[in-house]
Amino acid sequence: MPFARDLAAHGDRIALITPSGEVTYRALAERVAATAERLGPARRLVLLAGANRAESLVIHLAALAGGHPVLLVPGDSTATIDALTAAYDPDVIARPDDHGSWALHERHRTSAHTLHRDLALLLSTSGSTGSPKLVRLSHDNLQANAESIAGYLGIRQTDRAATTLPLHYCYGLSVVHSHLLRGAGLILTERSVADTAFWEEFRAARGTALAGVPYTFDLLDRVGFAHMRLPHLRYVTQAGGRLAPERVAAYAELGRKSGWELFVMYGQTEATARMAYLPPALAHERPESIGIPVPGGSFRLRPVDGIAGPDTGELVYSGPNVMLGYAETPADLALGRTLEELPTGDIARRAPDGLYEIVGRRSRFIKILGLRLDPHRIEAQLEGHGIRAACVGDDDALAVVTARPAGADTSAVRRLVSEGCGLPPHAIRVLPVSELPRLASGKTDYEAVRRLARGTQDPTPAPGDDLCALYSEILDRTDVTEDSSFVSLGGDSLSYVEMSLRLEQILGVLPADWHTTPIGRLRTPAAQCTPSAVPRRGLRRSLETGIALRAVGIVLVVGSHIPVFLVQGGAHVLLGVAGYNFARFHLSVGERGERLRRMGRSIARIAVPSMVWIAFALLLTREYDLANVVLANSLFEQDNSDPEWRYWFVEALVHFLAGLAVLLSIPWLHRTERRHPFGFALALVALGLVGRYDPWGLAHVRFHLSPTVVFFLFALGWAAARARTPVQRLLLTAVALVTVPGLFPGEQTLRTSVVLGGLLLLLWVPALPSIDPVNRLAGVLAGSSLYIYLTHFHVYPHLRDHSPVAALLVSLICGVAYGAMATRLTSRLLSSLQALTRQSALRTSLTPDAARGG
Known part of the structure; x- marks a missing residue:
């Protein structure tokens, strides 16, 4: 792997900007070489728990440089690590130990597998599950993809890209590889773009590049990205799913005014990340297009039965970044190339100007009551009315899971879908949820959507689900997601006390910056939420x-x-x-x-x-x-x-x-x-x-x-x-x-x-x-301090002559009681006003005239 092997060629340029300091390419090369030496000369299968941290990246680069195939998995998913360990019996497992440092657990001195000489990387096709079906990528795939991306983005040595996406996700990994190839810098961070501290780090590091999936752009909208001053930003890239054309155009215009370029890209893990990109100059006038093939690649359109139209068919990609093939068992690791071109499963058309447009998804077409439907198109139509939705279906009904607060007007959504696709309303089920379920990559989790549609729940709660419920309870919000934080949800000093103490009971140790940390990054194993995990009386703790x-x-x-x-x-x-x-x-x-x-x-x-x-x-x-x-x-x-x-x-x-x-x-x-x-x-x-x-x-x-x-x-x-x-x-x-x-x-x-x-x-x-009892008492007093201050002047005069201590205790108790009553009444009032506002807005946006574009 040239880009992993030749890191030292970039000398004293800054390679990594981390929370603990900067790392030069020379220093990075030394750490990679030392780790490669520990892995040894004999090729072995290395399972790496990916994370946007220097230790994880060093192991990844060391394995690539030494020729060891890497099985890259989400570092925050113990279930996935265990499932793929059982399925593929890796020779080495690299994951954090109890102290947070990455440790190499050598399970086999020599490989238990026959590893094909071209095999370099194994990635999940889903990005989050422990499915044994993996994408087999070669050294040439990774090098060619990095060179292609670096070429059309024009990456310079002076660029510095933030790791806004997970390392185990092919898009996030391609950002790392393409910038290391050019000797550019990486701002290694695990923070969400919804976190104010992320932007402080980005500005301090003079960041030039941001990458995001559609959900990332939802978060950018929430945090006021359009009004941020980012003087060094050169380009923003988008992939990982369709971004609505009007939003593409809006961001392209924002970039034009702010001095940066928007690259809309199209890809799949099977193509090592990228297959097409839309040149920034065309983003405003052709926002519905995926653009042209990446350098070194090409498209052809394969006819599909039942789909008519000029220059329309299944999009098939060819290029040096096409995977070797899939692996479903350890025996498949010995295979070489099993395909030369990649059928994408997407239905596309080639426009007269030579740009390609995705018009549907072959594998997602469903037949309901004899009608052939494209859920992707239904989702796009709903998004045009401001409704985020995920659609799945069977022979009898279409399920539409909408990202709307509880109490949304489901009949209006059902009417829109019926008018758009021709299904009768009785064959459409609408399920409003506070937020669409998402994978770690930010994409919609359609398996979770199907479970919701079936009315069942995953027996294993997703990380953070318990915390989402806690945040919803204390902050009285219905829009809590794993990307939310206490601050982003509008938490203030009055709710901070209760929130921090309740969190400490669940987490055991509360991070100093928990109030700005996204819920998904707070460590919440299900076992910690059981009654047996509640702290015992007298347990030593800390108090802010x-x-x-x-x-x-x-x-x-x-x-x-x-x-x-x-x-x-x-x-x-x-x-x-x-x-x-x-x-x-x-x-x-x-x-x-x-x-x-x-x-x-x-x-x-x-x-x-x-x-x-x-x-x-x-x-x-x-x-x-x-x-x-x-x-x-x-x-x-x-x-x-x-x-x-x-x-x-x-x-x-x-x-x-x-x-x-x-x-x-x-x-x-x-x-x-x-x-x-x-x-x-x-x-x-x-x-x-x-x-x-x-x-x-x-x-x-x-x-x-x-x-x-x-x-x-x-x-x-x-x-x-x-x-x-x-x-x-x-x-x-x-x-x-x-x-x-x-x-x-x-x-x-x-x-x-x-x-x-x-x-x-x-x-x-x-x-x-x-200790825990002191924390509880301090929490009650601190949370009610305003109300105690207000009320005590008219409580203690009646008792101080009899017993000053009793006057103190009763004053505190009365203030706590007034605080509880005032907080409850205020919350109910605000909830009622918010519910009325939301319902009014939804009815306004989904009137028959609005539904017809009138």
């Missing part, structure tokens, strides 16, 4: 510092007001935590409109229960006025009486969020924050420090409670969430140590120390050692 500070902070606030003790500063610590959470949850979304919507929801979730409670307290006690109710007390000149200032914390928080929403609604400020997240936060800290020292006399009579004065604490929390390096954290530490002292009137060393301690913990200690 932000949650601990919220719990301790609110106890300090209430306890000092009674007083049970006098340890002040808890509310000011909570302001820092609020800024920290704001950056984590609201700023992790890239698209400006979605950011603003989330900020609006967050403001409402704080302001509405606060205003309701203060209005109730006003009617009950007459201690407040209208300015308090509308959270505007600090905007008016007031005296120093205690009741007027009780809710300063809530006022400040709402004012901060509203002001920031206005700032980030300005496009250039939004773009600046996305490009320079820490620098932007540092600028806000600087702005906050101006208010901290109040040069213009804006602060009211209670200086340390004024929003303009305490904003710097919120900004410091924001910056703490954005700090990525020790130098950045040291800078913020210095700022805190200099500016917090002197904030409070008089000599309040303990209060100052509490605030400094909280801020420094946020900066330097992501989690604290804990």
Whole structure:
């Protein structure tokens, strides 16, 4: 394999950009050579658990360089690894050990198989299952395919492509091979494009290339890709299924305006990945076409019975990248080439301009009630009406599984299908689901669709199914998929506490970036979800510092007001935590409109229960006025009486969020924050420090409670969430140590120390050692901290003279109860409004006039 053997020829150019650092081609070549030496000179069958990590890639390249056939399987599917191990008895298994490092388990010193001299790679035709049917690819196949792709894409040494697709998927693998061939760089990442951290890595690495299947483009739409600034992006490639022509045209136009090119490609695993591509210059005017054969390949159209039309037939491909053939047993590994050309199974036509168009799928044609139907065409027609669907059928009925929320108007979908294909409505079954089932490659999982259509479920839950249900429950969402994350689903600080603690019970260990990690990447074996796997009382765990500070902070606030003790500063610590959470949850979304919507929801979730409670307290006690109710007390000149200032914390928080929403609604400020997240936060800290020292006399009579004065604490929390390096954290530490002292009137060393301690913990200690009962208690208190703050002023006065400790406990309990009631009512209200909106939108989009294009 020349491209695997000649890595050192690219010298000190950067080959890999990984989360742990960069790897040059020279260093990569040394690691590949060392691993090849471990594999030995005798050819052996190597089963490799694929992953977008340097260790996995090194083993893959070492096996290719040493002539060892590689059986590449999904690294996150133990069932697939076990099934193919049993079916093919590999000589070596390369997979992660218990510590996450790739280990070589040598099962046979010499191969147990007869391996054909041309055999280089074995890939599954499905990309996810443990089916023993594999595609046999040769060294020449891999080299020719890499050279062809590198040629028509014009890959340069300066290019850097992100691994947006799995290594075990032929499309993802072709990205790796073609870029290594040209000495280009690979941004090795396992993050989803729906993850904000992916785009931070991509920009930092000066990424030039993105690859995606149709589902990837769905995710790009969700994260606001059209508005992202990616100055080094040169080209975007699409394959792995049909992308609707209007979307091809839209992305081609977006690329033209943004300075990058869109390559729409067509291929199959049996052709080592690629057979055709649409030149970018034609993408806008011919978006329905798959284009022309790749360099070195050619097409012919084979007549098909029952399909008439000029220049129409089954598409047959020839070229040096056509596989050797299939393998279904270990004996097939000894076979050489068993076919010279590849019948694709697709029905295509050659247009007068020489471009090819796919018009149907031969193997998917079905006959229902005597009518011959093409499910692919039905899916395309529904997509034209904004409905994502997967169709399967038998002799009696067509099943249409639609990606629509529960409660969708199935009769409208049935009518559209009936009018489009001629089937009577009674022969069409419509099943709405929150999201179409997908393979790891992002393609529709038609086997899972068939199970849904039959009304049965896979006895082995897909990875993440249990977590999807948990996310749906806590966030009250019906559109949860394995590509969703807590942040992408709109999670905020109010739901974060419950989510993190429930997840830790399932996962055992919670990753630091779980809130931005797609569900599919969170490790969730089914055994972990059984009752026996629930942590035992007293089991050692960790507690996120932000949650601990919220719990301790609110106890300090209430306890000092009674007083049970006098340890002040808890509310000011909570302001820092609020800024920290704001950056984590609201700023992790890239698209400006979605950011603003989330900020609006967050403001409402704080302001509405606060205003309701203060209005109730006003009617009950007459201690407040209208300015308090509308959270505007600090905007008016007031005296120093205690009741007027009780809710300063809530006022400040709402004012901060509203002001920031206005700032980030300005496009250039939004773009600046996305490009320079820490620098932007540092600028806000600087702005906050101006208010901290109040040069213009804006602060009211209670200086340390004024929003303009305490904003710097919120900004410091924001910056703490954005700090990525020790130098950045040291800078913020210095700022805190200099500016917090002197904030409070008089000599309040303990209060100052509490605030400094909280801020420094946020900066330097992501989690604290804990045990399960403490986690549960902290979760309840932290999740209800806002409501405890609101209610405690009108609870403890009735009990403190009798028992200060009882006053503290009852205040906490009443706040938790109010929080549970407010959260439940708010969730029901929002769910009802969302359901009404969705149903109205669906009825509007599927009226008879709309269905006919009118």
